[in-house]
Amino acid sequence: MFTIKKPAIIIILVLLLVLTGYINHNLTKQASARVSSDYQNYEESELAKELQSDESLVPALSEDEEMDDFEIIDSESSSSLDDMITETEEEISQAISSEERLISKNYFIEQRLSRDKLRASLIDRLNAIVNNENSSQQMIDEAQKKIMEIGNLSEKELTIEGLIKAKGFEEALVFLTENDAKIVVGKEELTEQDVVKILEIVLSETDLDAENVNIMKKN
Template identity: 35%
Template sequence: MKFSKVGRKNFVIFSLVMMLGLIGYINYNLNKQSLLQTSSELEQYRMTMLEESGVLTDLLDDEDAVMTEELNPEEMDTEKKDAEEGTEDLSEDLAEEQFDNSLIVDSRDYNEVVGLVQETNAQITENITNKEAMKSSIYFIESKLERDKKRSEMVSQLNDIINNQLTNEEIRNQALTVKMDMISSTEKEVLIENMITAKGFNDTIVYLSDNTINVVVNSDELTEEDVAKIVDVIRRETDISMDGITIMNKK
Protein backbone atom coordinates (compact mmCIF):
# COMPACT_ATOMS: atom_id res chain seq x y z
CA MET A 1 0.00 0.00 0.00
CA LYS A 2 1.43 3.33 -1.04
CA PHE A 3 0.78 6.67 0.59
CA SER A 4 0.44 9.81 -1.39
CA LYS A 5 2.54 12.80 -0.47
CA VAL A 6 -0.39 14.37 1.29
CA GLY A 7 -1.06 11.18 3.21
CA ARG A 8 2.55 10.85 4.29
CA LYS A 9 2.57 14.45 5.38
CA ASN A 10 -0.56 13.98 7.47
CA PHE A 11 0.84 10.80 9.01
CA VAL A 12 4.04 12.56 10.02
CA ILE A 13 2.10 15.44 11.54
CA PHE A 14 -0.13 13.05 13.42
CA SER A 15 2.87 11.14 14.76
CA LEU A 16 4.53 14.36 15.94
CA VAL A 17 1.35 15.43 17.74
CA MET A 18 1.13 12.10 19.50
CA MET A 19 4.77 12.25 20.55
CA LEU A 20 4.40 15.80 21.83
CA GLY A 21 1.30 14.81 23.79
CA LEU A 22 3.09 11.84 25.36
CA ILE A 23 6.11 13.97 26.24
CA GLY A 24 3.83 16.57 27.79
CA TYR A 25 2.02 13.97 29.90
CA ILE A 26 5.30 12.48 31.16
CA ASN A 27 6.68 15.92 31.94
CA TYR A 28 3.51 16.80 33.85
CA ASN A 29 3.78 13.74 36.11
CA LEU A 30 7.45 14.38 36.76
CA ASN A 31 6.76 18.00 37.68
CA LYS A 32 3.91 16.92 39.96
CA GLN A 33 6.06 14.43 41.92
CA SER A 34 8.83 16.97 42.14
CA LEU A 35 6.40 19.57 43.42
CA LEU A 36 5.05 17.25 46.10
CA GLN A 37 8.54 16.33 47.29
CA THR A 38 9.55 19.97 47.33
CA SER A 39 6.41 20.89 49.27
CA SER A 40 7.13 18.20 51.87
CA GLU A 41 10.71 19.32 52.26
CA LEU A 42 9.57 22.91 52.50
CA GLU A 43 7.08 22.06 55.27
CA GLN A 44 9.73 20.15 57.20
CA TYR A 45 12.12 23.05 56.80
CA ARG A 46 9.49 25.50 58.10
CA MET A 47 8.83 23.37 61.20
CA THR A 48 12.54 23.14 61.90
CA MET A 49 12.90 26.90 61.64
CA LEU A 50 9.94 27.44 63.98
CA GLU A 51 11.46 25.13 66.60
CA GLU A 52 14.85 26.78 66.38
CA SER A 53 13.38 30.26 66.63
CA GLY A 54 11.27 29.34 69.69
CA VAL A 55 8.01 30.30 68.02
CA LEU A 56 6.64 26.76 68.09
CA THR A 57 7.42 26.44 71.81
CA ASP A 58 5.63 29.72 72.54
CA LEU A 59 2.57 28.54 70.62
CA LEU A 60 2.42 25.29 72.61
CA ASP A 61 2.83 27.17 75.89
CA ASP A 62 0.00 29.48 74.92
CA GLU A 63 -2.30 26.48 74.28
CA ASP A 64 -1.47 25.00 77.70
CA ALA A 65 -2.14 28.37 79.32
CA VAL A 66 -5.53 28.62 77.62
CA MET A 67 -6.52 25.10 78.77
CA THR A 68 -5.44 25.90 82.30
CA GLU A 69 -7.43 29.14 82.32
CA GLU A 70 -10.56 27.25 81.25
CA LEU A 71 -10.47 25.45 84.60
CA ASN A 72 -11.86 27.44 87.53
CA PRO A 73 -8.91 28.42 89.76
CA GLU A 74 -11.15 28.46 92.82
CA GLU A 75 -12.35 24.92 92.10
CA MET A 76 -8.75 23.77 91.67
CA ASP A 77 -7.79 25.33 95.00
CA THR A 78 -10.83 23.77 96.69
CA GLU A 79 -10.06 20.29 95.36
CA LYS A 80 -6.43 20.63 96.43
CA LYS A 81 -7.48 21.80 99.87
CA ASP A 82 -9.99 18.93 100.23
CA ALA A 83 -7.32 16.41 99.26
CA GLU A 84 -4.93 17.83 101.81
CA GLU A 85 -7.60 17.85 104.52
CA GLY A 86 -8.54 14.25 103.66
CA THR A 87 -4.92 13.19 104.05
CA GLU A 88 -4.67 14.99 107.38
CA ASP A 89 -7.90 13.36 108.63
CA LEU A 90 -6.65 9.91 107.60
CA SER A 91 -3.35 10.48 109.38
CA GLU A 92 -5.18 11.64 112.51
CA ASP A 93 -7.48 8.57 112.42
CA LEU A 94 -4.52 6.23 112.09
CA ALA A 95 -2.70 7.99 114.90
CA GLU A 96 -5.78 7.76 117.16
CA GLU A 97 -6.23 4.07 116.32
CA GLN A 98 -2.61 3.31 117.12
CA PHE A 99 -2.93 5.33 120.33
CA ASP A 100 -6.05 3.39 121.36
CA ASN A 101 -4.34 0.06 120.60
CA SER A 102 -1.35 1.20 122.57
CA LEU A 103 -3.54 1.95 125.57
CA ILE A 104 -5.22 -1.44 125.33
CA VAL A 105 -1.92 -3.29 125.11
CA ASP A 106 -0.31 -1.20 127.83
CA SER A 107 -3.18 -2.10 130.14
CA ARG A 108 -2.32 -5.78 129.75
CA ASP A 109 -0.08 -7.43 132.24
CA TYR A 110 0.99 -10.85 133.36
CA ASN A 111 -2.22 -11.32 135.35
CA GLU A 112 -4.35 -10.93 132.24
CA VAL A 113 -2.84 -14.01 130.60
CA VAL A 114 -3.01 -15.95 133.86
CA GLY A 115 -6.61 -14.87 134.36
CA LEU A 116 -7.53 -16.07 130.86
CA VAL A 117 -6.06 -19.50 131.59
CA GLN A 118 -7.71 -19.78 134.98
CA GLU A 119 -11.11 -18.78 133.63
CA THR A 120 -10.92 -21.32 130.80
CA ASN A 121 -9.76 -24.07 133.15
CA ALA A 122 -12.62 -23.37 135.55
CA GLN A 123 -15.23 -23.47 132.79
CA ILE A 124 -13.99 -26.75 131.30
CA THR A 125 -13.58 -28.41 134.71
CA GLU A 126 -17.07 -27.38 135.79
CA ASN A 127 -18.56 -28.76 132.56
CA ILE A 128 -16.73 -32.09 132.82
CA THR A 129 -17.52 -32.73 136.49
CA ASN A 130 -21.14 -31.53 136.32
CA LYS A 131 -23.40 -34.28 137.68
CA GLU A 132 -26.37 -33.13 135.65
CA ALA A 133 -24.33 -33.17 132.45
CA MET A 134 -23.28 -36.76 133.19
CA LYS A 135 -26.90 -37.87 132.93
CA SER A 136 -26.82 -37.25 129.19
CA SER A 137 -26.44 -40.31 126.98
CA ILE A 138 -23.93 -38.41 124.86
CA TYR A 139 -22.07 -36.85 127.78
CA PHE A 140 -18.60 -37.84 126.57
CA ILE A 141 -19.18 -36.43 123.08
CA GLU A 142 -20.67 -33.17 124.37
CA SER A 143 -17.97 -32.70 127.01
CA LYS A 144 -15.12 -33.23 124.56
CA LEU A 145 -16.69 -30.82 122.08
CA GLU A 146 -17.14 -28.18 124.79
CA ARG A 147 -13.57 -28.70 126.01
CA ASP A 148 -12.20 -28.21 122.50
CA LYS A 149 -14.43 -25.16 121.93
CA LYS A 150 -13.24 -23.40 125.09
CA ARG A 151 -9.64 -24.14 124.25
CA SER A 152 -10.09 -22.84 120.72
CA GLU A 153 -11.48 -19.58 122.11
CA MET A 154 -8.50 -19.28 124.45
CA VAL A 155 -6.05 -19.89 121.59
CA SER A 156 -7.74 -17.16 119.57
CA GLN A 157 -7.31 -14.66 122.40
CA LEU A 158 -3.71 -15.72 122.97
CA ASN A 159 -2.97 -15.26 119.26
CA ASP A 160 -4.40 -11.74 119.43
CA ILE A 161 -1.91 -10.94 122.17
CA ILE A 162 1.00 -12.69 120.45
CA ASN A 163 0.45 -11.18 117.00
CA ASN A 164 -0.20 -7.62 118.17
CA GLN A 165 2.89 -5.57 117.33
CA LEU A 166 2.26 -3.32 120.31
CA THR A 167 2.38 -6.16 122.84
CA ASN A 168 5.52 -5.99 124.95
CA GLU A 169 7.89 -8.94 124.84
CA GLU A 170 7.24 -10.12 128.40
CA ILE A 171 3.52 -10.53 127.82
CA ARG A 172 4.08 -12.04 124.36
CA ASN A 173 6.49 -14.65 125.76
CA GLN A 174 4.06 -15.50 128.54
CA ALA A 175 1.22 -15.97 126.04
CA LEU A 176 3.46 -18.16 123.87
CA THR A 177 4.38 -20.31 126.88
CA VAL A 178 0.74 -20.78 127.82
CA LYS A 179 -0.15 -21.71 124.25
CA MET A 180 2.65 -24.30 123.99
CA ASP A 181 1.71 -25.80 127.38
CA MET A 182 -1.88 -26.12 126.25
CA ILE A 183 -0.83 -27.94 123.05
CA SER A 184 1.28 -30.32 125.11
CA SER A 185 -1.62 -30.93 127.52
CA THR A 186 -3.99 -31.68 124.64
CA GLU A 187 -1.62 -34.32 123.26
CA LYS A 188 -1.24 -35.93 126.69
CA GLU A 189 -5.00 -35.98 127.22
CA VAL A 190 -5.56 -37.97 124.03
CA LEU A 191 -2.78 -40.40 124.99
CA ILE A 192 -4.11 -40.91 128.53
CA GLU A 193 -7.69 -41.35 127.30
CA ASN A 194 -6.60 -44.09 124.90
CA MET A 195 -4.54 -45.83 127.57
CA ILE A 196 -7.37 -45.75 130.13
CA THR A 197 -9.88 -47.04 127.56
CA ALA A 198 -7.44 -49.87 126.82
CA LYS A 199 -7.65 -50.84 130.53
CA GLY A 200 -11.23 -52.00 129.97
CA PHE A 201 -13.38 -48.85 130.17
CA ASN A 202 -15.93 -48.14 127.45
CA ASP A 203 -15.18 -44.42 127.26
CA THR A 204 -13.32 -41.72 129.13
CA ILE A 205 -12.57 -38.01 129.11
CA VAL A 206 -9.45 -36.40 130.51
CA TYR A 207 -8.69 -32.75 131.20
CA LEU A 208 -5.24 -31.49 132.18
CA SER A 209 -4.80 -28.02 133.66
CA ASP A 210 -1.76 -26.70 135.47
CA ASN A 211 -0.92 -29.32 138.10
CA THR A 212 -4.32 -31.00 138.13
CA ILE A 213 -6.09 -33.65 136.10
CA ASN A 214 -9.77 -34.59 135.91
CA VAL A 215 -10.78 -38.02 134.66
CA VAL A 216 -14.29 -39.32 134.06
CA VAL A 217 -14.81 -42.91 132.93
CA ASN A 218 -17.89 -44.67 131.62
CA SER A 219 -18.53 -47.16 134.40
CA ASP A 220 -21.36 -47.93 136.82
CA GLU A 221 -18.89 -48.07 139.68
CA LEU A 222 -15.18 -47.64 140.37
CA THR A 223 -13.35 -50.25 142.37
CA GLU A 224 -10.02 -49.70 144.06
CA GLU A 225 -8.45 -51.75 141.32
CA ASP A 226 -9.98 -49.51 138.68
CA VAL A 227 -8.71 -46.39 140.43
CA ALA A 228 -5.25 -47.93 140.75
CA LYS A 229 -5.17 -48.63 137.01
CA ILE A 230 -6.13 -45.07 136.18
CA VAL A 231 -3.66 -43.54 138.65
CA ASP A 232 -0.88 -45.73 137.27
CA VAL A 233 -1.47 -44.35 133.76
CA ILE A 234 -1.58 -40.78 135.03
CA ARG A 235 1.62 -41.06 137.09
CA ARG A 236 3.49 -42.59 134.16
CA GLU A 237 2.51 -39.84 131.74
CA THR A 238 2.52 -36.79 134.03
CA ASP A 239 4.21 -35.40 137.15
CA ILE A 240 0.91 -34.61 138.84
CA SER A 241 0.77 -35.58 142.51
CA MET A 242 -2.13 -37.50 144.09
CA ASP A 243 -3.60 -34.29 145.45
CA GLY A 244 -4.11 -33.03 141.91
CA ILE A 245 -5.89 -36.14 140.58
CA THR A 246 -9.70 -36.31 140.43
CA ILE A 247 -11.34 -39.50 139.15
CA MET A 248 -15.10 -39.85 138.61
CA ASN A 249 -17.42 -42.35 136.96
CA LYS A 250 -20.47 -41.73 134.84
CA LYS A 251 -23.29 -44.07 135.83
Protein backbone atom coordinates (compact mmCIF):
# COMPACT_ATOMS: atom_id res chain seq x y z
CA MET A 1 0.00 0.00 0.00
CA PHE A 2 1.27 3.47 -1.02
CA THR A 3 1.81 5.87 1.92
CA ILE A 4 2.98 9.45 2.14
CA LYS A 5 5.55 10.21 4.77
CA LYS A 6 4.87 12.96 7.29
CA PRO A 7 7.61 15.35 5.98
CA ALA A 8 6.15 15.05 2.48
CA ILE A 9 2.68 15.88 3.79
CA ILE A 10 4.00 18.98 5.53
CA ILE A 11 5.74 20.15 2.37
CA ILE A 12 2.57 19.65 0.33
CA LEU A 13 0.51 21.59 2.87
CA VAL A 14 3.03 24.44 2.88
CA LEU A 15 2.94 24.60 -0.91
CA LEU A 16 -0.86 24.64 -0.89
CA LEU A 17 -0.87 27.48 1.64
CA VAL A 18 1.61 29.48 -0.44
CA LEU A 19 -0.46 28.90 -3.59
CA THR A 20 -3.66 29.90 -1.81
CA GLY A 21 -2.04 33.05 -0.46
CA TYR A 22 -0.73 33.97 -3.92
CA ILE A 23 -4.16 33.52 -5.51
CA ASN A 24 -5.84 35.59 -2.79
CA HIS A 25 -3.24 38.33 -3.19
CA ASN A 26 -3.83 38.54 -6.94
CA LEU A 27 -7.61 38.56 -6.54
CA THR A 28 -7.37 41.32 -3.93
CA LYS A 29 -5.02 43.33 -6.13
CA GLN A 30 -7.35 43.03 -9.12
CA ALA A 31 -10.37 44.01 -7.05
CA SER A 32 -8.54 47.02 -5.63
CA ALA A 33 -7.52 48.10 -9.11
CA ARG A 34 -11.10 47.91 -10.33
CA VAL A 35 -12.34 49.91 -7.36
CA SER A 36 -9.58 52.51 -7.83
CA SER A 37 -10.36 52.83 -11.53
CA ASP A 38 -14.09 53.14 -10.90
CA TYR A 39 -13.51 55.81 -8.27
CA GLN A 40 -11.18 57.78 -10.54
CA ASN A 41 -13.74 57.67 -13.34
CA TYR A 42 -16.44 58.80 -10.92
CA GLU A 43 -14.22 61.62 -9.60
CA GLU A 44 -13.43 62.84 -13.11
CA SER A 45 -17.10 62.68 -14.09
CA GLU A 46 -18.19 64.69 -11.06
CA LEU A 47 -15.44 67.25 -11.56
CA ALA A 48 -16.37 67.56 -15.23
CA LYS A 49 -19.95 68.37 -14.27
CA GLU A 50 -18.74 70.97 -11.80
CA LEU A 51 -16.41 72.59 -14.30
CA GLN A 52 -19.03 72.63 -17.03
CA SER A 53 -21.30 74.61 -14.76
CA ASP A 54 -18.53 77.09 -13.95
CA GLU A 55 -19.09 79.99 -16.31
CA SER A 56 -15.81 81.57 -15.32
CA LEU A 57 -13.83 78.72 -16.87
CA VAL A 58 -14.70 79.61 -20.46
CA PRO A 59 -16.14 83.03 -21.26
CA ALA A 60 -19.61 82.55 -22.68
CA LEU A 61 -20.67 84.42 -25.77
CA SER A 62 -24.16 85.82 -26.10
CA GLU A 63 -26.01 85.18 -29.33
CA ASP A 64 -25.56 88.81 -30.38
CA GLU A 65 -21.84 88.70 -29.66
CA GLU A 66 -21.44 85.53 -31.70
CA MET A 67 -23.27 87.00 -34.67
CA ASP A 68 -21.16 90.16 -34.48
CA ASP A 69 -17.97 88.08 -34.54
CA PHE A 70 -19.16 86.02 -37.50
CA GLU A 71 -20.17 89.12 -39.46
CA ILE A 72 -16.76 90.71 -38.85
CA ILE A 73 -14.93 87.54 -39.84
CA ASP A 74 -17.03 87.07 -42.97
CA SER A 75 -16.48 90.63 -44.13
CA GLU A 76 -12.70 90.43 -43.86
CA SER A 77 -9.99 88.12 -45.14
CA SER A 78 -9.15 84.63 -43.85
CA SER A 79 -6.61 86.27 -41.53
CA SER A 80 -9.57 86.93 -39.21
CA LEU A 81 -9.94 83.18 -38.76
CA ASP A 82 -6.26 82.95 -37.85
CA ASP A 83 -6.74 85.71 -35.29
CA MET A 84 -9.67 83.89 -33.72
CA ILE A 85 -7.68 80.66 -33.48
CA THR A 86 -4.61 82.44 -32.12
CA GLU A 87 -6.72 84.06 -29.42
CA THR A 88 -8.03 80.67 -28.31
CA GLU A 89 -4.56 79.11 -28.37
CA GLU A 90 -3.14 81.91 -26.24
CA GLU A 91 -5.94 81.50 -23.72
CA ILE A 92 -5.28 77.76 -23.42
CA SER A 93 -1.52 78.26 -23.21
CA GLN A 94 -1.81 80.87 -20.45
CA ALA A 95 -4.17 78.67 -18.44
CA ILE A 96 -1.88 75.64 -18.69
CA SER A 97 1.18 77.67 -17.61
CA SER A 98 -0.52 79.57 -14.79
CA GLU A 99 1.43 79.15 -11.55
CA GLU A 100 -1.80 79.42 -9.60
CA ARG A 101 -3.37 76.56 -11.54
CA LEU A 102 -0.24 74.42 -11.55
CA ILE A 103 -0.54 73.93 -7.79
CA SER A 104 -4.13 72.69 -8.04
CA LYS A 105 -4.68 69.14 -6.81
CA ASN A 106 -6.85 68.40 -9.84
CA TYR A 107 -4.67 70.31 -12.31
CA PHE A 108 -4.57 67.68 -15.05
CA ILE A 109 -8.32 67.03 -15.00
CA GLU A 110 -9.19 70.71 -14.84
CA GLN A 111 -6.84 71.88 -17.57
CA ARG A 112 -7.63 68.99 -19.90
CA LEU A 113 -11.32 69.84 -19.62
CA SER A 114 -10.59 73.54 -20.03
CA ARG A 115 -8.46 72.92 -23.13
CA ASP A 116 -11.08 70.69 -24.72
CA LYS A 117 -13.93 73.02 -23.86
CA LEU A 118 -12.19 76.05 -25.36
CA ARG A 119 -11.40 74.03 -28.47
CA ALA A 120 -15.04 72.88 -28.71
CA SER A 121 -16.20 76.49 -28.45
CA LEU A 122 -13.82 77.46 -31.25
CA ILE A 123 -15.08 74.63 -33.47
CA ASP A 124 -18.67 75.72 -32.82
CA ARG A 125 -17.81 79.21 -34.04
CA LEU A 126 -16.10 77.82 -37.13
CA ASN A 127 -19.07 75.58 -37.86
CA ALA A 128 -21.34 78.58 -37.57
CA ILE A 129 -19.31 80.26 -40.30
CA VAL A 130 -19.60 77.16 -42.47
CA ASN A 131 -23.38 77.07 -42.00
CA ASN A 132 -23.87 80.81 -42.38
CA GLU A 133 -25.66 81.67 -45.65
CA ASN A 134 -23.75 84.94 -45.80
CA SER A 135 -20.33 83.23 -45.72
CA SER A 136 -18.36 83.23 -48.94
CA GLN A 137 -17.16 79.92 -50.34
CA GLN A 138 -13.59 80.93 -49.55
CA MET A 139 -14.47 81.52 -45.91
CA ILE A 140 -16.34 78.21 -45.74
CA ASP A 141 -13.35 76.35 -47.18
CA GLU A 142 -10.97 78.07 -44.76
CA ALA A 143 -13.19 77.33 -41.75
CA GLN A 144 -13.52 73.65 -42.71
CA LYS A 145 -9.75 73.42 -43.12
CA LYS A 146 -9.22 74.92 -39.66
CA ILE A 147 -11.68 72.45 -38.13
CA MET A 148 -9.72 69.54 -39.63
CA GLU A 149 -6.44 70.97 -38.36
CA ILE A 150 -7.82 71.34 -34.83
CA GLY A 151 -9.05 67.75 -34.92
CA ASN A 152 -5.64 66.48 -36.00
CA LEU A 153 -3.91 68.42 -33.22
CA SER A 154 -6.30 66.98 -30.63
CA GLU A 155 -5.59 63.43 -31.81
CA LYS A 156 -1.84 64.01 -31.62
CA GLU A 157 -2.17 65.42 -28.11
CA LEU A 158 -3.99 62.29 -26.97
CA THR A 159 -1.38 60.05 -28.58
CA ILE A 160 1.56 61.92 -27.06
CA GLU A 161 -0.03 61.95 -23.60
CA GLY A 162 -0.41 58.17 -23.78
CA LEU A 163 3.17 57.64 -24.93
CA ILE A 164 4.55 59.87 -22.17
CA LYS A 165 2.60 57.99 -19.49
CA ALA A 166 3.82 54.72 -20.98
CA LYS A 167 7.37 55.92 -20.19
CA GLY A 168 6.55 55.89 -16.49
CA PHE A 169 5.16 59.37 -15.88
CA GLU A 170 2.10 59.39 -13.68
CA GLU A 171 0.24 62.04 -15.67
CA ALA A 172 0.79 64.28 -18.68
CA LEU A 173 -0.98 67.18 -20.36
CA VAL A 174 -0.10 68.17 -23.91
CA PHE A 175 -1.11 71.28 -25.83
CA LEU A 176 -0.13 71.56 -29.48
CA THR A 177 -0.36 74.31 -32.05
CA GLU A 178 1.03 74.34 -35.57
CA ASN A 179 4.12 76.15 -34.31
CA ASP A 180 4.89 74.83 -30.83
CA ALA A 181 4.10 72.39 -28.04
CA LYS A 182 3.64 72.71 -24.32
CA ILE A 183 3.88 69.62 -22.10
CA VAL A 184 3.24 69.40 -18.38
CA VAL A 185 4.05 66.16 -16.55
CA GLY A 186 3.25 64.95 -13.08
CA LYS A 187 6.65 64.64 -11.47
CA GLU A 188 8.30 66.45 -8.58
CA GLU A 189 11.63 66.79 -10.36
CA LEU A 190 12.47 66.57 -14.05
CA THR A 191 15.86 65.12 -14.86
CA GLU A 192 17.73 65.64 -18.11
CA GLN A 193 16.88 62.06 -19.07
CA ASP A 194 13.18 62.74 -18.45
CA VAL A 195 13.29 65.77 -20.74
CA VAL A 196 15.07 63.78 -23.46
CA LYS A 197 12.46 61.00 -23.29
CA ILE A 198 9.57 63.43 -23.61
CA LEU A 199 11.28 65.45 -26.33
CA GLU A 200 11.92 62.34 -28.41
CA ILE A 201 8.23 61.44 -28.25
CA VAL A 202 7.06 64.91 -29.24
CA LEU A 203 9.51 65.21 -32.13
CA SER A 204 8.56 61.76 -33.43
CA GLU A 205 4.84 62.60 -33.44
CA THR A 206 5.06 66.17 -34.80
CA ASP A 207 7.06 68.24 -37.27
CA LEU A 208 8.18 70.67 -34.58
CA ASP A 209 11.76 71.65 -33.81
CA ALA A 210 13.18 70.99 -30.35
CA GLU A 211 13.43 74.70 -29.51
CA ASN A 212 9.66 75.02 -29.95
CA VAL A 213 8.86 72.37 -27.34
CA ASN A 214 8.34 73.57 -23.78
CA ILE A 215 8.41 70.86 -21.10
CA MET A 216 7.25 71.66 -17.56
CA LYS A 217 6.54 69.83 -14.33
CA LYS A 218 3.48 70.26 -12.17
CA ASN A 219 4.35 71.97 -8.88
